[in-house]
Amino acid sequence: MESFEITTVDSGIRERKIVPISEEVPLTITVNGRELATLLCSPEYLRNLATGFLYTNGLIREASSLKSLTVDRDRWNVTVDIEGEGLDEEFVFKRIYTSGCGKGVIFHNPLDLINRKRLENDMRVNSTDITALMKTFQKRSEEHQRTRGVHSGALATPEEILIFRDDIGRHNALDKVIGEALYRHTGFPDKILLTSGRISSEILSKVLRCQMPLIVAAGAPTNQAVKLARQANLTLVGRVRGNRMNVYSGEERIC
Amino acid sequence: MESFEITTVDSGIRERKIVPISEEVPLTITVNGRELATLLCSPEYLRNLATGFLYTNGLIREASSLKSLTVDRDRWNVTVDIEGEGLDEEFVFKRIYTSGCGKGVIFHNPLDLINRKRLENDMRVNSTDITALMKTFQKRSEEHQRTRGVHSGALATPEEILIFRDDIGRHNALDKVIGEALYRHTGFPDKILLTSGRISSEILSKVLRCQMPLIVAAGAPTNQAVKLARQANLTLVGRVRGNRMNVYSGEERIC
Numbered sequence: 001m002e003s004f005e006i007t008t009v010d011s012g013i014r015e016r017k018i019v020p021i022s023e024e025v026p027l028t029i030t031v032n033g034r035e036l037a038t039l040l041c042s043p044e045y046l047r048n049l050a051t052g053f054l055y056t057n058g059l060i061r062e063a064s065s066l067k068s069l070t071v072d073r074d075r076w077n078v079t080v081d082i083e084g085e086g087l088d089e090e091f092v093f094k095r096i097y098t099s100g101c102g103k104g105v106i107f108h109n110p111l112d113l114i115n116r117k118r119l120e121n122d123m124r125v126n127s128t129d130i131t132a133l134m135k136t137f138q139k140r141s142e143e144h145q146r147t148r149g150v151h152s153g154a155l156a157t158p159e160e161i162l163i164f165r166d167d168i169g170r171h172n173a174l175d176k177v178i179g180e181a182l183y184r185h186t187g188f189p190d191k192i193l194l195t196s197g198r199i200s201s202e203i204l205s206k207v208l209r210c211q212m213p214l215i216v217a218a219g220a221p222t223n224q225a226v227k228l229a230r231q232a233n234l235t236l237v238g239r240v241r242g243n244r245m246n247v248y249s250g251e252e253r254i255c
Numbered sequence: 256m257e258s259f260e261i262t263t264v265d266s267g268i269r270e271r272k273i274v275p276i277s278e279e280v281p282l283t284i285t286v287n288g289r290e291l292a293t294l295l296c297s298p299e300y301l302r303n304l305a306t307g308f309l310y311t312n313g314l315i316r317e318a319s320s321l322k323s324l325t326v327d328r329d330r331w332n333v334t335v336d337i338e339g340e341g342l343d344e345e346f347v348f349k350r351i352y353t354s355g356c357g358k359g360v361i362f363h364n365p366l367d368l369i370n371r372k373r374l375e376n377d378m379r380v381n382s383t384d385i386t387a388l389m390k391t392f393q394k395r396s397e398e399h400q401r402t403r404g405v406h407s408g409a410l411a412t413p414e415e416i417l418i419f420r421d422d423i424g425r426h427n428a429l430d431k432v433i434g435e436a437l438y439r440h441t442g443f444p445d446k447i448l449l450t451s452g453r454i455s456s457e458i459l460s461k462v463l464r465c466q467m468p469l470i471v472a473a474g475a476p477t478n479q480a481v482k483l484a485r486q487a488n489l490t491l492v493g494r495v496r497g498n499r500m501n502v503y504s505g506e507e508r509i510c
Contacts (some may be wrong), residue, residue, distance in 0.1 A: 044421075049422075052435075056460070168279050178310055
């Protein structure tokens with residue numbers, strides 16, 4: 001956990017508070033000299049994580065299949081040598097590389113490709129509008145109310161929700177919203193992205209890609225998401241519950 | 256949504272009920288003739304999803320960059336042709352292929368590599384033990400209580416939690432638990448996996464890989480997770496809240 005000074009808002013009343021936020025690190029796993037995957041994860045128990053990841057993805061059958069496993073916490077790297085033990089290593093690698101990646105596709109640094117200059121955007125939103133938007137947003141998904149199995153995403157103005165999408169993956173729900181916004185040519189500079197989920201650096205990178213000034217989440221952010229939002233001058237509001245919310249970055253846009 | 260007949264248990268009282276469960280499909284996105292990614296997603300708005308995914312991953316800059324986009328709902332395929340438009344396509348592909356995949360690494364069918372025969376395991380667990388385990392489990396994470404930013408996973412017997420791990424990713428939390436179990440040689444056939452999250456086919460495939468008879472989740476499963484659990488004769492308990500729980504598969508192990 002890392003401590004951040006943030007602004008809390010409760011029924012319009014603002015307060016500065018120091019709060020603990022979960023850490024996120026990018027861990028690259030290299031197997032027999034080949035880079036296999038980069039996971040965004042919490043920084044503890046990395047030996048456990050690499051071992052479990054290799055096992056659940058079928059590359060080892062027991063812990064003793066690991067000839068060596070080295071954790072480098074400076075470079076966030078785990079280097080592993082494994083036995084062949086009947087597993088067709090080429091086959092496994094080929095499957096991963098050719099079938100591609102799922103909702104967790106990430107680059108070494110998900111923000112490498114993104115314009116890192118500070119966002120100049122003087123949008124202002126009332127905290128009471130955010131409360132009202134999130135109340136509507138969280139009641140909007142019939143599927144969530146019936147199944148509890150999906151996350152939601154939306155594109156909104158301070159007054160109303162323009163596009164709303166559900167998905168079993170919180171990344172997918174936001175990609176669906178952004179995809180529809182591109183077809184409708186809504187533009188992003190005066191819009192707000194809403195999500196029912198938590199915010200990692202991957203989620204934040206979607207907002208940055210759109211150069212949207214404001215993301216509002218029911219869930220909590222990671223430390224990397226907060227840092228990136230502050231660097232990019234983006235407003236990050238999280239843990240919205242009733243009239244309460246936490247403003248982790250860009251509080252001058254919330255009035 | 257798809258309807259399933261399941262068993263609900265409330266303070267030991269069992270009932271058969273038909274409940275709606277979210278659908279999950281594997282969607283493969285092919286760009287300019289090359290397979291880019293397979294996403295596990297909800298089956299609606301696939302054109303939105305593919306467009307948003309390509310945009311947030313930097314392969315297109317606007318909807319008009321798509322020369323064509325075809326959705327094949329029989330094969331769950333989206334085939335896209337995009338303009339070069341200054342983006343170095345080789346570079347983007349190379350980055351994805353060489354930096355590998357994050358927490359959403361999946362294969363075309365995550366269960367291809369797994370022994371699909373029905374699990375023969377006559378473990379029995381009292382529903383009151385599950386209630387007690389989940390009460391302990393959900394209070395156990397100090398980090399979750401302070402940050403709300405992590406998911407938890409645990410390996411348990413019906414009597415107690417043996418291994419407990421937190422992570423910002425629910426996949427990672429389970430991989431950390433399973434990794435530690437391999438080092439400790441706990442064995443899996445008489446154990447229960449606990450998770451604070453939802454259950455997709457990827458999460459279920461981890462339990463199958465371990466040949467564990469029982470997974471218990473605070474969250475809801477997808478339809479594919481329920482189907483796979485039934486095929487594999489694995490007990491899947493979800494939406495545990497207080498004395499209530501849903502048994503989606505293998506109810507004979509719950510007494």
